[in-house]
Amino acid sequence: MEASKEFNAYKRTIYKVLKDKFLKTALERAVTAFRKNRDAALAAFPEVVEKRERLQEIKDKVIDNLDYYVGKAREALEKNHAHTYFASDADKANEILKNIIGTGKMIVKAKSITSEELEFNKVMTAYGNTVYETDLGEFIVQLLGDKPMHILAPAVHVPRERVAKIFSEVAGREMPADPKKLAMFAREFLRDKYFKADVGFSGANFITADTGTMFLVENEGNIRFVTNAPEIHVAVIGVEKLMPTLSDAMLGLEVLMRYSGYLTTSYVSMISCPAKTGDIEKVTVYGAHGPKELHVIFLDNGRTKAAADPVYRDMLRCLRCGACMYECPIYPLVSGNWGYHYMGGIGVAWTALVSGGFAKAAPLAYSCALCGRCKEICPAGIDSSKLIERLRKDLKKEGLVPSFIKEMAETVIKEGTPYKKKEG
Amino acid sequence: MEIEEKLGVFFGCTTAGAPHLLKGLEDFLSKAKIDYVPMGKDLCCGVPLTLAGYHDEAAEYVKKVADKLISTKITKMVTSCPHCYMMFKREYPEEFGIELPFKVLHFVEFADELLKEGKIKLRNRKDVRVLYHDPCGIGRRGPGLYEEPRRVLESCVQVVEADRNRVLGTCCGGGGLLRASLPKLAVAAAKRKIQDDVLPKGVDTIVTSCPFCTLNLADGAAEIADKEIKVFDLPQFLAEQMED
Numbered sequence: 117m118e119a120s121k122e123f124n125a126y127k128r129t130i131y132k133v134l135k136d137k138f139l140k141t142a143l144e145r146a147v148t149a150f151r152k153n154r155d156a157a158l159a160a161f162p163e164v165v166e167k168r169e170r171l172q173e174i175k176d177k178v179i180d181n182l183d184y185y186v187g188k189a190r191e192a193l194e195k196n197h198a199h200t201y202f203a204s205d206a207d208k209a210n211e212i213l214k215n216i217i218g219t220g221k222m223i224v225k226a227k228s229i230t231s232e233e234l235e236f237n238k239v240m241t242a243y244g245n246t247v248y249e250t251d252l253g254e255f256i257v258q259l260l261g262d263k264p265m266h267i268l269a270p271a272v273h274v275p276r277e278r279v280a281k282i283f284s285e286v287a288g289r290e291m292p293a294d295p296k297k298l299a300m301f302a303r304e305f306l307r308d309k310y311f312k313a314d315v316g317f318s319g320a321n322f323i324t325a326d327t328g329t330m331f332l333v334e335n336e337g338n339i340r341f342v343t344n345a346p347e348i349h350v351a352v353i354g355v356e357k358l359m360p361t362l363s364d365a366m367l368g369l370e371v372l373m374r375y376s377g378y379l380t381t382s383y384v385s386m387i388s389c390p391a392k393t394g395d396i397e398k399v400t401v402y403g404a405h406g407p408k409e410l411h412v413i414f415l416d417n418g419r420t421k422a423a424a425d426p427v428y429r430d431m432l433r434c435l436r437c438g439a440c441m442y443e444c445p446i447y448p449l450v451s452g453n454w455g456y457h458y459m460g461g462i463g464v465a466w467t468a469l470v471s472g473g474f475a476k477a478a479p480l481a482y483s484c485a486l487c488g489r490c491k492e493i494c495p496a497g498i499d500s501s502k503l504i505e506r507l508r509k510d511l512k513k514e515g516l517v518p519s520f521i522k523e524m525a526e527t528v529i530k531e532g533t534p535y536k537k538k539e540g
Numbered sequence: 541m542e543i544e545e546k547l548g549v550f551f552g553c554t555t556a557g558a559p560h561l562l563k564g565l566e567d568f569l570s571k572a573k574i575d576y577v578p579m580g581k582d583l584c585c586g587v588p589l590t591l592a593g594y595h596d597e598a599a600e601y602v603k604k605v606a607d608k609l610i611s612t613k614i615t616k617m618v619t620s621c622p623h624c625y626m627m628f629k630r631e632y633p634e635e636f637g638i639e640l641p642f643k644v645l646h647f648v649e650f651a652d653e654l655l656k657e658g659k660i661k662l663r664n665r666k667d668v669r670v671l672y673h674d675p676c677g678i679g680r681r682g683p684g685l686y687e688e689p690r691r692v693l694e695s696c697v698q699v700v701e702a703d704r705n706r707v708l709g710t711c712c713g714g715g716g717l718l719r720a721s722l723p724k725l726a727v728a729a730a731k732r733k734i735q736d737d738v739l740p741k742g743v744d745t746i747v748t749s750c751p752f753c754t755l756n757l758a759d760g761a762a763e764i765a766d767k768e769i770k771v772f773d774l775p776q777f778l779a780e781q782m783e784d
Binding site: 127130131134445446448449450482483484485486487488489491492493501504505507508509510511512517518520521524525528529532533534535 | 590
């Protein structure tokens with residue numbers, strides 16, 4: 117019963133979204149632009165197609181030995197005067213964060229989908245802190261009180277007119293629907309926040325086990341401020357982001373950039389320890405110009421369990437390049453409404469195993485046409501259709517099947533056809 | 541001694557349930573003078589169960605289907621439904637351990653064979669342009685039957701390709717139970733596909749090889765007000781190109 121109620125609520129949302137002309141326009145623009153950029157990036161660096169196979173092998177090695185690589189990375193970081201933690205789930209991570217950050221603090225935040233697992237903004241605000249999203253898309257989404265609808269472009273669903281409206285409210289003056297002017301407003305508004313903030317919060321795209329170096333890939337330049345200006349830098353990193361060595365992470369970086377549709381991104385930050393200087397008589401002083409403290413929290417939250425499963429484990433290869441979403445026949449019609457914290461086809465598995473649970477994943481599991489094109493373009497070779505087919509089996513076992521599926525299945529078993537027979 | 545071939549045609553519940561698709565396949569078979577045992581008009585292959593995650597129930601169900609099929613003593617089976625095809629060809633043996641004692645062909649393979657052997661005659665209508673839509677089921681999610689349908693179509697009409705085709709072809713949205721779970725979303729995907737792939741090519745006819753794609757694309761086409769797009773399943777389209 118519960119499963120059907122959830123499904124019907126989801127169906128109402130999806131059907132409402134299908135009628136949204138603004139969303140349609142925004143998504144059509146985004147899909148066209150992304151595919152063009154991605155094709156250009158792959159054409160300019162054709163060897164990346166071969167590199168992705170090597171990346172898959174590296175990723176698999178890490179997935180098979182998560183504990184080992186977490187241990188190695190922590191060791192490297194601690195040796196470099198960083199503090200490290202292991203959080204088995206989101207609640208534990210939030211407890212650790214509360215202890216580090218405290219209350220009454222100002223936090224500037226880089227875009228991090230991992231932080232969505234923790235509901236970071238909600239939890240930290242409730243604990244008496246102020247959080248500023250600094251990625252332009254996230255900033256828009258935060259002002260709108262909305263949720264991110266794409267992992268790379270969180271405000272993919274918001275047309276410029278709506279951005280102008282919300283920025284006008286914040287600015288207290290009329291803002292034109294001009295992307296350039298709107299971006300400049302965000303720049304001015306956030307500029308002093310970086311230096312006033314007590315804490316900079318980020319995720320990471322990769323973190324190496326041999327040196328404890330996190331890689332943060334961006335275009336806007338906000339991550340450089342977030343991870344550099346405040347005295348304390350806190351990072352929450354999913355354990356699947358581990359790479360054995362620096363050169364493995366470089367390979368990953370290249371693949372990630374190309375499949376995200378970039379010849380190169382504006383910036384890649386590599387951070388291994390707090391800022392330090394030894395310029396006065398070789399005495400090491402921490403916090404030279406950058407943060408005095410670096411805290412790295414490794415988050416499990418279901419990943420180890422997923423890694424132990426022969427089918428679900430593949431989801432941990434995901435680089436979050438977003439390529440699959442733009443290849444999907446469904447996602448561009450509904451954006452992140454098909455999802456919870458994680459979205460699209462791959463997001464269904466992440467919802468079930470990591471962020472949300474089976475009950476939250478249940479309504480989402482029947483929106484995939486199982487066409488398999490995402491696998492063809494995925495740099496990590498993830499077959500989301502296969503993950504979803506497996507999940508549907510588990511949902512059946514858990515009694516979370518929506519009623520229309522149940523009725524159809526029962527009709528097949530009883531009548532030998534899924535279509536109800538007509539009388540006579 | 542050669543065993544005499546006995547051909548079964550498995551219509552599948554979706555084709556059997558759509559009168560125009562059923563007639564298309566029957567017309568093709570009769571015009572091609574094919575001797576066959578009709579099956580699967582009233583018998584589902586079990587794919588809705590596997591797609592719904594009903595694995596244990598499916599295991600039990602497909603055993604019964606397999607028994608019925610085997611009892612007909614056919615040596616070869618043709619189906620025009622990619623779902624049925626992949627069930628018999630891959631899921632029955634690999635997922636449920638049932639080896640069917642006959643060869644399973646999809647209609648595109650069958651038509652391609654008939655054409656090669658000169659057993660069907662198609663009207664030459666090279667002025668007609670059709671866009672071929674690759675169903676996922678026999679394409680990237682199956683054995684990649686991309687060239688067979690194109691060879692057959694090219695023998696009678698002009699085939700126009702979508703910019704993204706074959707292994708990168710855009711799904712119509714009709715699979716994976718989506719037409720059952722969120723029909724409006726499935727149809728919206730079909731409409732988008734037609735707008736992106738078909739309209740820019742100036743083509744008004746789509747041919748595909750799957751009853752789900754045919755029905756879903758037709759529903760999507762119906763939502764495009766300013767242009768009439770016709771959608772055919774391959775057997776149905778070929779039947780129209782054959783002499784009576």
